[in-house]
Amino acid sequence: MNLQSSINIDFKAFFKWWGKELAELTPESLRRLVAEDRPIILLVPEEQGFEVSILEHAGASEFRHRQWIGVNDKAVFAGLFAKFPELAKAECVLALKAEQGLSKLLTLPEAAAENLEQVVEFELDRYTPFTRDQVYFTVARLGKNEQGNVQALLVLAPRALLDEYCEQLAAWDASLARVVFQPLLQHDAELAASCNLLPERYRKPANRLALWTPWLLNGVLLILFLTALIVPVWREKAAVDFLKTQLKALEKETRFVEQKQQEINEMLNENKQLVDIRQDTPEILDILSELTHLFKDDSWVTNLQYSEKHLQIQGQSPSASAYIGILEASPIFSNVSFVSPLTQDKNTGLERFQISMDVHSRQQAEAAANSDTNKPDTNKP
Numbered sequence: 147m148n149l150q151s152s153i154n155i156d157f158k159a160f161f162k163w164w165g166k167e168l169a170e171l172t173p174e175s176l177r178r179l180v181a182e183d184r185p186i187i188l189l190v191p192e193e194q195g196f197e198v199s200i201l202e203h204a205g206a207s208e209f210r211h212r213q214w215i216g217v218n219d220k221a222v223f224a225g226l227f228a229k230f231p232e233l234a235k236a237e238c239v240l241a242l243k244a245e246q247g248l249s250k251l252l253t254l255p256e257a258a259a260e261n262l263e264q265v266v267e268f269e270l271d272r273y274t275p276f277t278r279d280q281v282y283f284t285v286a287r288l289g290k291n292e293q294g295n296v297q298a299l300l301v302l303a304p305r306a307l308l309d310e311y312c313e314q315l316a317a318w319d320a321s322l323a324r325v326v327f328q329p330l331l332q333h334d335a336e337l338a339a340s341c342n343l344l345p346e347r348y349r350k351p352a353n354r355l356a357l358w359t360p361w362l363l364n365g366v367l368l369i370l371f372l373t374a375l376i377v378p379v380w381r382e383k384a385a386v387d388f389l390k391t392q393l394k395a396l397e398k399e400t401r402f403v404e405q406k407q408q409e410i411n412e413m414l415n416e417n418k419q420l421v422d423i424r425q426d427t428p429e430i431l432d433i434l435s436e437l438t439h440l441f442k443d444d445s446w447v448t449n450l451q452y453s454e455k456h457l458q459i460q461g462q463s464p465s466a467s468a469y470i471g472i473l474e475a476s477p478i479f480s481n482v483s484f485v486s487p488l489t490q491d492k493n494t495g496l497e498r499f500q501i502s503m504d505v506h507s508r509q510q511a512e513a514a515a516n517s518d519t520n521k522p523d524t525n526k527p
Contacts, residue, residue, distance in 0.1 A: 184203065184204075184235045184236055184237055185200060185201065185202060185203065185210075185230075185232055185233055185235070185236040185237075186200070186201040186202075186203065186204055186206070186236060186237055186239055187199075187200055187226075187233065187236045187237065187238045187239065187320070188200075188201060188209075188239050188241055189238060189239065189240050189241065189315065189320070190241050190243065190328065191240070191242065191243065191246060191311055192214060194216055194217055195214055195215055195216040195217050195219070196214070196215055196217075196314075196315075197212065197213075197214050198212070198213055198214070198215050198223065198226070199211070199212040200212070200226070200230065200233070200236075204237075204335070204339070210230075211226070211230070217314055220317065220318050220319075223318045223320065224318075224319075237323040237324075238315070238320045238321060238322050238323055239322070239323055239324055239325075239326060240311060240312075240315065240322055240324075240325045240326070240344075241325075241326050241327075241328040241331055242303055242308075242325065242326070242327055242328055242343070243328050243329075244328065244329045246303060246304075246307060247301065247302060247303040247304075247327045247343070248274065248300075248301070248302050248303070249299060249300065249301045249302075249327055249329065249330055249341075250273060250274065250299075250300045251288075251297065251298075251299055251300075252266065252273060252285075252297070252298045252299070252300050253291065253295050253296070253297055254266075254295060254296045254297075254298060255295060255296070256290070256294055256295060256296055258296060259287070259296045262285050262287055262296070262298055263284075263285050266283070266285050266298070266300060267283070270283065273300060274300070274302065276302065276304075279305070280304065280305055281302040281303060281304055281305055282302065282303055282305055282308055282343050282345055283300060283301065283302035283303075283343070284300075284301050284302075284341045284342060284343055285298050285299070285300055285301075286298065286299045286301070286337060286340050286341050299330075299337070299341065301327050301330065301341040301343060302343070303325070303327075303343050308325065308343065308345070309345070312325075312344075312345065312348050316348070321350055322344055322348055322349075323344075323350070324339065324342040324343075324344050325342060325343040325344040326338045326339065326341065326342070326343070327341060327343070429507070429508075430452065432478065432507075432508060433452065433457065433478070433505060436476055436478055436479070437450075437459070440469070440472050440473060440476060441461075441463075441469070442463075444463070444464055445461065445462065445463035445464070445466075445469070445496075446461050446462060446463075447459050447460065447461040448460050448461050448462065449461070452505070455504060455505050455506070456502070456503075456504060456505065457479075457502070457503050457504075457505050458485060458500065458501070458502050458503075459500075459501050460498075460499070460500045460501075461498075461499060462491055462494060462496040462497065462498055462499070463496060463497055463499060464496055464497070465497070466488055466497040466498075466499035466501075467488065467497075469499070469501065470482050470483070470484070470501070473501065473503060477506070477508075478505060478506050478507070478508065479503045479504070479505060479506075480503065480504045480506065481502075481503055481504045482501060482502075482503040483501070483502055483503070484499065484500065484501055484502075485500040485501065485502045486500045
């Protein structure tokens with residue numbers, strides 16, 4: 147593929163195709179409301195008259211009624227409306243025979259696509275044996291061939307002949323909707339309908355609703371298409387925004403909970419430290435109870451100082467040196483030693499002592515005892 151090649155899009159043909167497809171997708175009730183299928187009165191010029199055929203609608207293939215009516219038989223034509231009341235909404239279509247018109251396939255340069263009708267009108271005498279003053283003509287674009295040239299269908303009819311037919315039908319009060327070429331009508335009804343040869347002065351004012359209906363339907367379809375694209379995105383965005391709001395609220399609550407949890411953990415740690423300190427600190431009552439239990443009745447303590455798990459006692463005893471071993475054997479005392487040399491009291495004859503020792507809590511003493519019990523005896527063979 148050549149990246150420098152231009153891409154030409156026929157938007158008119160595209161929207162025409164899109165409108166047709168959209169009409170096919172439109173509910174039948176809506177189509178009938180917007181563009182009701184009306185009966186067709188098909189008039190084919192004959193000698194000194196017209197062959198009049200009635201069709202149920204534009205796409206019908208069978209005639210409901212057919213008869214020849216002379217040029218001067220206006221009453222006969224009017225009688226059809228009395229016989230078929232539904233013809234009050236009918237469209238009158240004049241169908242020219244093959245010998246009454248001409249159709250020709252043209253191949254034109256791509257540059258002529260934008261002003262197709264003006265180009266054909268300017269060179270009409272080159273494409274046909276007529277000048278533009280002699281005929282009524284219309285051009286329908288068909289597409290492009292393999293070489294990229296525009297293909298178009300030229301349909302024309304002699305101006306004098308068509309004016310005569312239109313005047314005759316105007317005398318019947320028949321309001322023509324379009325003039326088509328019968329051979330083309332038999333081949334492609336839709337293409338024939340687009341090649342309308344009816345002169346402008348005989349055309350009725352266009353039905354604005356019918357003209358705007360395809361554009362309105364296209365606009366509705368475009369709105370629905372954009373809505374189908376935008377609404378899910380908008381909903382997703384709204385859901386994301388809602389989740390973000392919820393997430394922010396949860397983050398705020400999470401930070402609050404984490405802060406409280408941290409405070410609780412700090413309080414638990416402080417309490418644990420206090421409990422540990424409390425458990426490690428010996429009770430004064432335990433110390434006094436232990437000393438009372440260890441000292442005999444002939445010995446007594448006169449002074450006691452306790453600070454930070456360290457105890458000093460002063461007193462008198464007949465044999466103060468024996469209390470070093472007694473106190474050391476206690477589970478709550480350790481590192482027992484004399485602070486000063488022993489002296490003898492002259493009044494009582496007893497030895498004065500000053501002993502220092504470390505003090506342990508009952509829990510520490512029990513834990514140490516259990517640890518010593520669980521140790522293996524290495525002295526056993």
